[in-house]
Amino acid sequence: MPLSRAKIAAAAIQLADVHGLDGLSVRKLAKELGVGPMRLYDYVVNRSELLDLMVDAIYAQIAEADQHSQWRATVLAIYHRTRDATLDHEWFSDLLGGRPHLGPHALAVGESTAAALSQAPAVRDIDDLQRIVGALNAFVIGALRREVTERRTARTTGTDVTTWQKTLGPYLTRMLKTGRYPTVARLVIDGAHLNPEETFHHNLITILDGITS
Template identity: 75%
Template sequence: MDTPYGNAPLPIWERPEPRPRATPVPLTRATIAATATRIADAEGLDGLSLRKIAKALGVGPMRLYDYVLNRSELLDLMVDEVYARIAETAPQDGWRATARALARATRDAALDHEWFADLLGARPHLGPYALAVGEATAAALVQAPGVRDVDDLQRALGAFNAYLVGALRREVTERRTARTTGVDVAAWQSALGPYLTRMLDTGRYPTVARLVVDGAHLDAAETFHHNLTIVLDGIAGRRRP
C-alpha cells in the first residue's frame, strides 16, 4: 500500500474501521480495546493475547487482524482508552492546579489499570486522547513563571513526565509486591527494623539515620503529592542566567 509512510501501513489512528460484517458478533476497535483492558486488568500484560481476546468476544483470532495488525497496535488502543479518562480532567484555576489535576488523574488511572504504568515512558503515545492530555499538560506548564521559551517548556515537560513515570511505576511495583508476597510496607519495615537499627547505630550512615528517625513517614498518596509539589516548585522557579 502506497502511503505517506512509504510501503508501511498507515498508523492505526488514520486507518478507517473495517466495514461491519453480517455476523452474530459485531466488532469495533473500541470493543476490542475494552475487552483487552479487562483481561490486562485481571492478568497483566503477560496474560494478554489476541487468542484470549478473541475467545472472550466469541470470534476467531484471525478476525481481530482486520482491526489491529499486531500486539503493538492493540496496546496503542488500550493506552489511548486510559488516556480518554485522563483527558476528561477539566482545566483548573491556574497552571499549577491544572498540572496537579492531570497528575492526580494519571495516578488514579494507573492504580486502576496497573499495566498502564508499565507502558508509561516507553515509546511515545500518539493516540488522539494521549495527544489531548499532552496538549493540556503543555498548555498548563507553559504558563509557569519559570517557563520563558520553548526550551524551558521542553525541560519542564520532561521533568513533570519523568516524575510521573518514576513515581507511578514505583507505587505500582510496591502494590504488586505486597500482593504477591502477602507482606505490606508496614510488615516489611517491622521485620527489617531491628537490622536497620543495628546498622544505623554504627554511625556510618548519619544522613540515612536522620531520614529514618526525623523524616516524615507519608503514605503513598501523600508522598506522591508532596514530591509533585517539589517538581512544580522547580518548574515555577526562574531560569538561571
C-alpha cells in the first residue's frame, strides 16, 4: 500500500480525534493504515515528528481563513478559524502554547497574522508588533484550552449545566447568603449563561481594541 507523510498525518488525526493523544500510538496507527509499525519509520522518525505533521495539517485548515482588505477583519477571521479547527480536533489544544510550531502551514498562518497586525495604527515598530502578537496568542490559547477542558469535563462526567447547578447549588446558595461575596453573587444570580462562540468573539474584540488603539 503506498504511503505518504500526508496520508500518515491524516490517519493519525482521525485516531486522535476519537481517542485523544494518549490513545495515539505507532502500533494503532500502523494497524489503521494496514502496514507494519516499522514501515512508518520510513516516513516519520519519532512521535514528535508525527505530532508536528498532525499540527501542521491543522494549520493548513486554519490557513484557509478568508483574507480581507482590512487588517482587522483578517485577524478576526484567522482566530475564529483557529477556534473552529480546535473544536473539531480537541487534541490540538493540548499542543498549543508548547514548543514553537514551525511547519510550513503554521508559518503561513503566523505570517498572515503578523502581517495583518503590523498594519494596526498602534504598531509603530517591531517591539509593538511582538507584544501584540504575544498578547493575542496568550488570550486565544487560554480561551481555547478552557473551552475544550469544559467540553471534555461535561462529556466524561456527564455533568451538564443543569446537573452542576443541582449538585452545587445548595452549597453555593449558603455561601452567597453570608454576604461576603457580593460581586460573585451578582455574577452567579444576574449573569447570563453566555454562548461560547459569542463570548470568544466579544473578548477577542475587546483585547484587540485595547492593544491596537
